[in-house]
Amino acid sequence: MEMKATRDAFGEALRELGREKRKVVVLSGDLEDSTRAEYFKKEFPERFFNLGIAEQDILGTAVGLSLDGLIPFACSFAVFLTNRAYGILRISICYNKRNVKVIGSHAGLTVGEDGATAQCLEDFAITRVLPNIIVLSPVDAVETKKAAKAIAELCGPVYMRLGRGPYPVITKESDPFIIGKANLMREGDDVALIATGLMVSEALKAAKILSDEGISSRVINIHTIKPIDEETIIDAAKETGAIVTAEEHQIHGGLGSAVAEVLVKNEPVPMEMVAVQDTFGESGAPEELLRKYHLKAVDIVNAAKDVIKRKRG
């Protein structure tokens, strides 16, 4: 299977956007190589601003650039943009409804060896709670490109999460990408596996294992954490009667919580959440960490079996 980092795909998309839209400008904070923002810089140095290690300054300057009609993309690590500059994100960007694209790379445990300070596991929770923002978490490199293009077309605040390491490429150029509309990856009716980002490929692996044991599972890719696709989630609950969510994020406040909010209101069914269990990460190889923190296909399989036992009637 082809593997490619979503940050690499984003860097390429940003360069294309630079060619297509003269209004696109890029800001970075001493991480232009890691975020791949340098692909854009190489072609459009005059539209690129490295503001140094100052995430608050970066988002503030982006707001000013958007006030003048430009389309700023602010690129750094997810953890620094969402954590360090949260006050600016909240007030100057979201409250103000500024057209600023906040691109957080190196999210999740799979940052690996840099350890807990760099592993952003709470970005969904703290961004999706803010009014006016769209929160995206593309599943692979192909989808990342589509997402980058789509957010440049719309006017308003966006937070997009990207990963450091290569993700399996599981979507095609021809697959649809509509913000707020989840994608069905596999049909099934005993249980629905609702996942985002890297965890969608784990969910697909889990579905194979389950099918060998006679359990039919539906796999849904949630690339838009906010606004969440309520209809697809409610249909899955009605048609399968059991839900498992999977994300490379804290158990509280992320995809699992967002899905639970929809279900509790509309179609309460038994549910299990595969996520980091309210603890910080640590240094280690990405694969090793995914295993240690129970974010592998086998963990989704176990969660699916547990939730099926709790199904009604």
Add this chain to the structure above:
Amino acid sequence: MTLTPAKLDELKETARHLRIDVLKMLTLAGSGHTGGSLSAVDIITALYFHKMRHDPQNPRWDERDRFILSKGHGGPALYAALSKAGYFDRRHLWQLRQAGGILQGHPFSRSTPGLECTSGSLGQGLSIANGIALACKLTKKSCQIYVLLGDGEIQEGQVWEAAMSAAHHKLDNICAIVDNNGLQIDGSVDGIKSLNPIAPRWRAFGWETREIDGHDLKQIIQALDPADKVKGKPQMIVAHTIKGKGVSFMEGKVGYHGVAPTREELKRALPELGASIEAESLL
């Protein structure tokens, strides 16, 4: 504490050993920040092995002086010093950045004995130091609080917020040191967003300043001494350093910021520090 020639020689030896350990740790880890660890070694040596009052047998001793590594990516230099000082066994050094180990990629105080604070997101250390300094004043402790910042790091706005707080509150128990190696990740600090001249800026913010050669242990120690004496003002020492100091092919090279030495590079580096790969049995 007086600095005898014998003590000075001993400190130089210590710094040499710390550099060897830093290189070995990073090579074994296979990732990490080499350049900024090496540039900070002499400053950390002077603090932990001469200047600071601390007790490895009693890491939480109330009256200890404190050291905050605000540029958390320089952790390997601090880890090597803490281990040599006796806070934990040397074998932990070889598990840097490994799952289950006590030495995280960036300092995490709850996992490593002797670490005062967690760092890694740059720009936060001075605020934390200010809080400790205020607490020490309130409880009438005579501890000194030392903070090591990167020169790139002081682009972070929060540093200047903290600079204002320290001066406003007359935190003369604070001694900040800038590891002024002139480089950050993407290039030179001057090329990305210059902070020069550094010392007058801090003076304008109400700080007492000094400029020294950050690899001359005698100068470092002399500069640290008046830190106890200046009254009513926080002190900033601008230490001119070389990123990658001690290994000729790493010195002043921006490319060695966040890259660990390969085994081949380690083999070439060790003799420059008076060691050899053969003597370093672990490898």
